[in-house]
Amino acid sequence: MKVLFATSEAVPLAKTGGLADVAGALPKALLEKGIDAQVILPNYETIPWEYLKHFKTVDVFSVNLGWRSQYCGLLRGEIDGVTYYLIDNEHYFRRGGLYGYGDDPERFVFFSIAVLEAARRMEEQWDILHCHDWQTGLIPFLLKRRYWNDERLSGIRTVFTIHNLRYQGVFGMQEMMDLIGMGPEIFGWDGLEHNDAANCMKGGLLYADKLTTVSPTYAEEIKTSFYGEGLDGILRVRSGDLSGIVNGIDTELFDPMNDAAIKAPYLDSLDKKRLNKLALQKEMGLPQNPDVPVIGIVSRLVEQKGFDLIDGVFGELLEEEVQFAVLGSGDWKYEEMFRTASHSRYDKVSIRTGFNDALARRIYAGSDMYLMPSQFEPCGLSQLLALRYRTVPIVRETGGLKDTVQSYNEYTGEGNGFSFKNYNAHDMLYTIREAIGFYNKEDVWKGIVLNGTRDDYSWSRSASSYIGLYEQLAPERKEKETWPVIS
Structure with missing residues (x-):
């Protein structure tokens, strides 16, 4: 044919x-x-x-x-x-x-x-x-x-x-x-x-x-x-x-075992993944601490991608024990939101504007969680790349995000990420807090990461x-x- x-x-x-x-x-x-x-x-x-x-x-x-x-x-x-x-x-x-x-x-x-x-x-x-x-x-x-x-x-x-x-x-x-x-x-x-x-x-x-x-x-x-x-x-x-x-996604092009852009190759070893996390924290000017969860964002900074939700509760988010590594550009008000926070809370927020493919890969590899609270998302590739790099996605249940990210169920042990349904800032905040809570339970977190390796997201x-x-x-x-x- x-x-x-x-x-x-x-x-x-x-x-x-x-x-x-x-x-x-x-x-x-x-x-x-x-x-x-x-x-x-x-x-x-x-x-x-x-x-x-x-x-x-x-x-x-x-x-x-x-x-x-x-x-x-x-x-x-x-x-x-x-x-x-x-x-x-x-x-x-x-x-x-x-x-x-x-x-x-x-x-x-x-x-x-x-x-x-x-x-x-x-x-x-x-x-x-x-x-x-x-x-x-x-x-x-x-x-x-x-x-x-x-x-x-x-x-x-x-x-x-x-x-x-x-x-x-x-x-x-x-x-x-x-x-x-x-x-x-x-x-x-x-x-x-x-x-x-x-x-x-x-x-x-x-x-x-x-x-x-x-x-x-x-x-x-x-x-x-x-x-x-x-x-x-x-x-x-x-x-x-x-x-x-x-x-x-192209699983050969995006392969944490063979990616020249990242610090250390890894597959299912969270210890080796943490080497990339420490390297990312250093590169982004964040305090190097393997125990603090890093939330990665690689995105156009526009309302469709849910940045108005982040804006609505950013102050409350920064009270959590968490760091944000952000790469992207878009609406001035969202760029400025992250820039201002990176000055006043430099221990928790770092942003690079524009796009840099190598840095994007290091954020996928070095983050513990990946945030995509989109208004709508026809498919989304970033959550698939996050899963490929053993990073747990946090998404809103819309479009391809709903089809590819299943919210973790602590009673059955199923789920490869965290999700919320309503386009609501505090629903997002609650979900991020939930993810941070499970991150602090190492055995549970390992299970969530392992769940994310079981689906086939290749083009085949x-x-x-x-x-x-x-x-x-x-x-x-x-x-x-x-x-x-x-x-």
Whole structure:
């Protein structure tokens, strides 16, 4: 089976968030299971030369964007066994970042059309186009409304994965008509119109053959008005085609036994893990004390991640025998909250702003607990990384956090972390205090850490679920003839 991932970012080429991790790791896991998974994304200026040097131009063609005919180059290369294609156009993608430009609508309409034009020109005959988030939401729509009679594309089925429903790609209706060269017929209840604007996410939700999101709980949550971001009605209608598949992590890339960024390799030895804790305390300027629990945070410092809850009870938290090691950036008020505390309570709080991958790994390895009190969390990777590094997560029960963290039950001994249900600061405070109490019972704490090692959070399990979905779309595939390349 041949699957082409269409995505706006993928590691190791380009990354701003978790989407890139999925688009980079899942194809590798699918390849290991016999699926020919390849990836197509824009040729951004930010792609490092160490990767770009592996690419060669394999095709050049024009993309019709409204009344204009735009240049498009197609580059092909292989990295870590995965074949990647890059859509090249300097006007749209030769910039310092991936998103946040005034012409983002035009950039990703161009990308969506270019993906389909490239697919119809390749030697490969694709079974599945797997699209990710709003930047590729137009692809299923265009495939059925614009390319429906193209013999090279007519047999392709589509999967659309929602990584975060909040970001939908909302643009002016006239602008959308001008860009894709279609008239008012593209709007209406069965088109792109939503709240008097053109909505790319809606295109993917309506026209993809199957819909997925990145955890079973988030798949249920987004069918409600509270989490549905205005699209919950469509998701309820399509609930039979919607499934939630928890993301995995690259267990080779994140391996406490083979991580050059951390002080001491370890697996299930808490004594060796404490060596990393002492090293982290020293690096962060915190008093080195193996008996004081360290709570790690690696995150965007924004309200969605629950930092308003921390703000509400931070004074009370700092009365506990605990230290905070924080890495992240975001809203000024939350950065300032941690900065101020790091000056007045330098024995308990230390923050580094920005992002540093090596330091992030040392926080995962050196912390005893990891705090994620999110408002909503489609999947979350940080709690999985914490579990991988034998660090106990404390989370709110939402989305993928609910699916992957089971609250410790002192009567049965089950559970790999601690969780609270209501989005309430004092519920969070109570849960953190509960975790600190069990931390001080060494045998109990060892049992909780051991529980966290028993689940498989590698991409292998997730890949099997995606393969099952692909097979539903192509249950009786037949040997296909080799199509000539369009010149």
